[in-house]
Amino acid sequence: MGNDTLIRKENRKAALFRLAPVMGLVFLFAVFLILAIIKDINIPYSFKNIINQSVVVVVAATGAVFIYTLGSFDISLGASLCVSALIGAMAYNVTGSVLVMLLVCVGVAVGISLVSSVLASVFNLPVFVTTIAMLSLLSALVLVLIGANGTGDVIQVPAAAVRGINNVWFKLIVMVLYLAFCIFLFDFMKLGRKEKFQGGNPVCAKLTGLNGKKLAIAAFAIAGIGVGLGAFLTITYAPTLSRNTASSVGMDIIISIVFGGMPVSGGARSKIYSAAIGAVSMTLLNQIMLTLSLDSGVGQMVKAMIFILVVYISMSNHKGNILPR
């Protein structure tokens, strides 16, 4: 066999592995459809549920891809989303304007992201540890905000105020616009290439004149926009906010990004659409568990096994002779 044939074969194999998350999504979609038909489930209603549940994670996680591409990691995004939503809701209650609520949600989330990135950049702190400290701070801030509101355990936006935008089409439009914005920045602008270069080889990137600190701040700011939009969509879906609002979103973001085939080490193999594929796949998986009426514990075990299987297949082409760290 010639060298060219071998290379072509290897490339085909690599492409197939890279497509594992997409194939996983298609497979889950097919399983869901089959189950829905067998169990006579209202399919349009289920799809509406899937969109409602996945759209917040898709938006927040797509922005987070910029952070992951740098080989960094932010564990505080869920708490940031909760704080942004709470302050956004408070802003609505003061002004009565949905637009102000949206702007406050996005502004607060971007502000929080910038604090994390500036702390990490200016004081040379490890990004991950900075975000752990931010997670504690923001979780505490959630309690303070809810306590300061003085109306019990929740902060509420009148349901009537968001009824007009609490529909699938509005959410899809927000999601598609933000995805398009991220794809444009990531795949068609210098910023995306620089982020991949910085994540893949920070030393070379520095030697070629890239400013890692500026790239980190840009990545966190873009992620902040996603988190802010996620906070706004959270309010439209569930206008009564409590300390548990978006409590699982932080980890869902990490799971979605990884499930969608994004390498945690970042770099050139990063894909902007990973988060969307991963988030929709995980929601489909949850719906399948619900349809099968599985015990919550067993359902989570199955989810864990499918997660590791898909990630194993999608990353199995990149293994060295030492254990990954």
Added chain:
Amino acid sequence: MKLGKKLTGTLAIPVITLLAVWLICSSKGVALFETQLNILTFVRAIANVSLVTFALAINLNSGRFDFSVGSVALLSSVISAKIVLALNLGPVAMLLLSIVFGAIFGLISGAVYVSVKLPPIIVSLAIALFYEGLAFALTGGHGVSFANSANLLSFSTIPNLLIIIVIAVLFMVVVFDHTRFGYEYKALQSGQKVAVNTGIKEIPNALICYTIAGAFMGAQGFISATTNGTIQMSLNFGSISPMFMAFLPMFIGGFIGRFSNDKMGYLLGAVTSALISLLYVRLNVSSSVQQIVSALLLVCFLIYLNNEGVIRGLFVRKERAV
């Protein structure tokens, strides 16, 4: 390094913290250790924090971030509690069973990691989900309660907790500083590729690390369960929260390790954390303020650690100017 400098570097943080905590309490007219219960709270915090810190540090020092430590504690304590309640056994049996099951679940985590060869952070996410799900399924989501088992609840006394702490520290020092495994661990830690190329077997080393970390979390799960009288279930990564209490002591331990032994450093870091926790308890500080203060302390300490040269430089320049 001179003995005086070693001692100063080793004891500075816990002693300064003790003085600060004591001064704050005194200014509020509160005695830090007023009752036996205050001492018990302090020792229990040291035991909990030091065990989680050891478990997390073993793998994190080698670049393996492990989200599953909390779920190992959860699952091992659930299984050991169920066995102990079914067979009407005592607390020592439950402690031993928790450690054994913790070690087994830690080993399984490690085995999955070395088999699939995925980044440990990803594997630990899947393992955490799986163990949480298994614990939930085993208890039907109701958790385990042994509020009526007086003998299990009576275990968490000061002498018993101190024995656990001493054994854990001695075990860490002996295994990681005085065995071949420990030397290989350090070699892999500082130069993974070179160590593997020189013939060090990385996979068994990683498996042992995960097993030891699991055993520590088993013990921590036992202490937590016998203190609360119940084991509550967590899903969707609810079990990862115990991990966060280990970060400050771990970084303090790393700093102290420069002057003495890092394992002693982790213990002293846990003592420092426990002093701060006791201060919160004595002054009835709300949980939100506790979280904010703890996060700020972590950030400030990290800023110092990562900018030590610059900060020292500032002081040196000032001295020269004077």
